[in-house]
Amino acid sequence: MSMGTAIFRNNLSAALLLMLSMIPIWGSAQQAKLKLFPHEDVQLLDSPFRDAMLVDLEYILKLDPDRLLAPFLKEAGLETKVESYPNWENTGLDGHIGGHYLTALSLMYAATGNQEVLERLNYMLDELQKVQQANVGYIGGVPDSKELWQQISEGNINAGSFSLNDRWVPLYNIHKTYAGLRDAYQIAGIERAKTMLIDLSDWMLEVTSDLSEEQIQELLISEYGGLNETFADVYEITGEKKYLDLAYAFSQKELLKPLEDDQDVLTGMHANTQIPKVIGFQTIAALNDNREYRDAASFFWDNVVNERSVAIGGNSVREHFHPKDDFSTMMSSVQGPETCNTYNMLKLSEKLFLTEANEKYVDYYEQALYNHILSSQHPEKGGFVYFTPMRPGHYRVYSQPETSFWCCVGSGLENHGKYNEFIYAHTENELYVNLFIPSILNWEEKGLKLTQKTEFPNEETSKISINLKEVEEFTLMLRYPTWAKGFNILVNQEKVELNNEPGSYVSIKREWTDGDEIELQIPMNISSVGLPDGSNNFALKYGPLVLGAKTGNEYMEGLFADASRGGHIAAGKKIPLSETPIFLADTKNADLVNYISKEEGELKFKTKDILYPEKFTSLTFEPFYQIHDSRYVIYLPLETPESLKQLQQERQKNELEEQKIAALTIDQVAPGEQQPESDHFIKTENSNSGINGEKHWRDASGWFSYVLKDENNEAGKVRITYYGNDKDRNFNILIDDILIGEEKLKGEKGDTYFTRDYILPKKLIEKKNNEFTIKFQAKENSRTAGIYEVRLMKIK
Template sequence: MIKAFNLGDVILKDDFFTEVTQKDVDFLNNFDLDRLLYNFRLTAGLPNKASGPYSGWENTRIGGHTLGHYLTAAAQACAGGYGDCSGTDGVTLKARLKLIIEGLAECQNATGTGFVFGATMADPSKPELQFDKMEAADYNDTWVPWYTMHKIVNGLVETAKLADSDTAQRSLEVAEKLGEWIYNRTSRWTAEQRDHVLAVEYGAMNDCLYELYKVAKAAGYENAVHFKNAAHAFDEEKLFEDVLAASREGGKPDVLNNKHANCTIPKFVGAINRCVTLLEESGAAAEQQKYLEYCKAFWKIVTERHTYITGGNSECEHFGRDNILDAERSNCNCETCNTHNMLKLTRTLFMLTGEKKYADYYENTFVNAILASVNHETGMTTYFQPMATGCFKTYCNIDVNKNYFWCCTGTGLENFTKLGDSLYFYDEDTLYVNQFVSSEVRWHSKNVVICQSSDLPESGKIELTVKAGESDFTIAIRIPDWVAGIPCFMINGVSASATKDIDYFYIKRSWKNGDKITVDFPMEIRAYNLPDNSRCFAFKYGPVVLAAELGRDSKMSLRQVGVQCDVCANKIVRGLEMPLNGNYGGTSGLKPLATETLLVEEPVDEFMKNINKHFEKQEGLRFILRNADWYGTLCFTPYYRINNQRYGIYWLFTDSQEEIRMLETMAQSSADSTANYIEGIGVGYGAQTEGNETTWPYMQETGTGSVADPHELTRYAKAGGSFSYMFKVLPDEDKKIYLDCTFLKTDEGKQIIIKSGDTLIADYTLSCDGDDEKFVKSFELPQSLTKGQKELRIEFSGKDGNESARLVAPVSTSWK
């Protein structure tokens, strides 16, 4: 198996990398540790040293996840040489890491069970209530406790691996005790209870427990196998087998359709860790190979059928149907957590197989999705990265006291303290140069230092210089998939032959101090289109995705989708505006604005074949698109460098004036329909988007209640049950108010009763003429219900006490 270098063995020299890393470290040093520990101490029954926890997600049932991310990010930073950096209070980062571990150990001693947790509690007398309810399939007011637990365990394990010896040892002790609590609970699960638990997002519990097993075993912990057994309880082999079958020729399509992407990707991060873990087990070769095939199959499906040019995936956190990408371009694409976890999976697949395709994907996604997720000016990171043209990125708040602490804020903390972890790899005799970033790597076993000077993306020139004494080994330089022609290699000024058809350029020799390799990778612009729209194109120059800069304007406002997630509230392209009002589960399906389409004078395919003739390269990696009729000049620059302005990655191209006129009509129709939107509800995702007794939209259930599917974003009333929400309406008498319900075509013929109080709104039997997976039916609300009201509770049930049809996100109100 190929190995990775320690974080401390790679020193970054690139200014962009060092600057955003320092900003991340500075942000970590701004945290009040007592606020991070507040709910942990509350759960343990200990007195608190802060007035309350942080706000946003940290003051909810998912609270505590940020502390786990913090541990990982801080441990990585300390391992990378930033441990002595201090905040305004003079406390260093390594001291902060130690203080958190001591605080968690104190909480653990107080509970006496090994349990530590940092979410808000519904009942202080039952600190484990969220976990109990999950096992009973009672998902109300639980959110995702095992997801949060994953972040905590992972943070403890990474601290045990990366921190200085005393802190590492203490962290491992806390992790082992918490691991035993997890083992004891998972050991008691019946098959039914396990199914209940695994039906809800649990992060990569399998991954962190396999990692704990390896670390504890290496440290001599007698019961380390407990953690391996607990990890396997979270391996979903039914899902793994379904994905493997779907990846084969003739396999079932759309195996990932409607699955929550960041629920699903981490499961395979855990699966690949089982694969690595089994490498060291005798008699496990067959199972190890099986798990490797699971992960390769999943990676293939995601990268080939669900991935945008940046390497990111998903729309509003979910996978869609295979190869449906243009139709899902919105303001809520490419969740950063997905990217973070896809890269963890990809990194390990490369280390296990040595296949270049994994390194190619890693580079593309690292540059165009991870580096693109950070605001270079502030160091703050994104939740989503819009693929809809005319949008802009939104970032978490730089003020730690106003931050919402999204999941992607946590992974953002981690991403930028480990930027050097996948630049270089090695095996017994070979150094693999996988990424081209100015940096330095120390290979201790060979007693050498390799210095890399990279001019990417300005040019394809790379220089590698060997330092230290004489040593025999091979340097393998990746030939990237974006290279245009045959690369030029020189060793100490002498040309070396290469072809563009090889994966790596191998140079084996006895290296001496001062030996130098120079590389020149030819670069060009290439056009990439989307599988569901042959006229929709995006562009790359060498390794970087290009985006057209569309500037700033006074309408760059925000709205929230899901749980306190800031997204851009509109898209504007050359003066045409479309409000983006969709809520959770209802943000895709946008019609293009006329100004997103460029008219060319030759067939579009020919235009793209000769795309380098149509881009005029200017200073500072600025490219002007020529010979395409638009409403002004389009200037493209590297997407990852674009902050605080609108942009367009994907553009529509046509050689037909008639198509331009049609798109203008469609865009106007879309703008007219979205303008009448009032508000929508993210059905099916639980309290996060459906609310509870204290949060909007205040979902309530009666009788036997209802059943939700957080992947499909559906909810239906059980026989004898109902569910209801508070919908926003308008009190104006001169407006007709409508309830717009989304249903599934597969439920055709099923019935649903919709009421408000005793007033019947609809007695509806589902009927759909089209072939689409979902359809929308609008019901006019009686004026007697809406007059003078701003909110209205609407209830859904089956007819005559039977089970109802499924309601699908989004369900919204509108007016005419």
């Protein structure tokens, strides 16, 4: 549906015809052909993005390909040259970084032409080709792969959200290999990667050939990454329908159906399990015009971006979608938005934009790119960030090349090598300028070299020069950002009359000649933005940039991560919220913009008569992506003198209790949450997990267990959290096979949560073996209670 068109004539010359229009909301046949340019056709010029790309390149080259390949060779029965890397790479998710590495190398080679990168990529493919030949089509580092895939092919399926037949998300794991092979072919142009990808897809067809639709859907209970996306990509590459059929088969109906019906079922779900599935829905939709799949992807995007995301573009707490009407956990947790989530939301935004050229997708992309992705890499050492806490006064942890192999390391390797990916897009005769990033575009089919020079965001202009071999008619689509108030365009120094609103594209169709110049004037303004839940927490922005302020660098334990399973979490001291800054004004309707001023010539911002307590009045705000090696604040509550007293009393009361429990806690598990359970080496038999309100739980008609760490031999008891309405639950609690508790819950406590402590027997404490295995085992014809939290604690 067109939003209207207008044709204007300006005073450049009688021959100059400028047509300015808003982009239609829904894709036309022409928009359906919208494409991104090959990565090698867009070169970054000096900017924070190019700097980040080069730092990423150094990190990539520090990694040892043989260590990344070791899990694959081992599973193929081939000799390994070195030991595999530690951390997630040798505790169940073996090989997942190898797949990401293929993509990262492909992106970096396309962006830089670096020959060492190409040599590494070819070496990885050489070794993986040997693996594929030895494995009759299969490539993967999943432990005990042959047994696993044999079980699956025979219909022996035991799937949980975090596991499949007792392996840690193996489908998610091998998706990284599929994606890496695809990118080695499509991005780096290596032909044999295409053959390897097709052979690996044929292997999956064979594994699932005897499974029913219901059995494949059962497989998809376990996190499977974006396998539906990659199978759809193989269909696009080959034109063979069997791969599209496989893509449909690997699309989880339990998520797809409610999204098609505009039903929000996301609260409590593991966020980054869902986003790649939806990328797959949109990939399929774009291939065969499936409107239902497209509607599902569009509804999901709107829900996550507009109702579940914070100002930096990230979402989720402790990796899960929190209620959209309550962001309180976002403001208190040290496990805020996960970088992988945003990495995938950018992919989804790209795909939706290519179908529906709406500026809102680019607006979000820019927001997330500057404020989350660019901020998620250490600017000198190159470490990657997993969680970016929104909790005031906390900090982030960075990976190290020899110790850290989380999912956000894999996506991090990719993130900073593809900043050139979405700056421009095109149809046959339209060129879209999406982002204001210094760069050179070579559009070979048009004989066009376009150079964009800008110091944005340090300046409010971007200048575009056109170099052509001969006169060429095409339409230049210039983004008018949502945040820009007072946008102007000059063509060859003559101002263009505009009839557009922010959040649109201005189209200029004309015969372009060599030497034409376009200047975009993009004014940036200070603004404040609240949380989607309507609470009184606010962040400051300058144009698209989220501003933060450094608050100190004390107690930043584990700033650069070790190889432990929880090393990605900033587990150092929490600064009490009662000791962090707030906005203090006479009214909660105060316009914060009136209290903020920009320093002359710098991206530095000062406040006046608005920050409390007094020690924070001199805080300097700056773009968040520039803040590293420091504690920080982004969101601050806005209070009045009257509300402040009550807030501080509530905070201090809660903090005293939290500090008391934290001081006694040695280790803890959040049952039903994927990463905490994986980090504690969960094992299960006939077990289920779910969500009650905001809280996750796990129970079983069989049993489940976790490994709890006690490094300093301090443990004296275990504290378990239950739900009061659970009844007819008869079960035993064992530690290292010694009975420590026998429960018969009758549901008499009602709609509330309660805890019980279980003292460890003396013989357990005397073992001093630094870890305990706690097991919840149902009695005959019963179930365990829903277990909501497990804490290993000291005795007072």
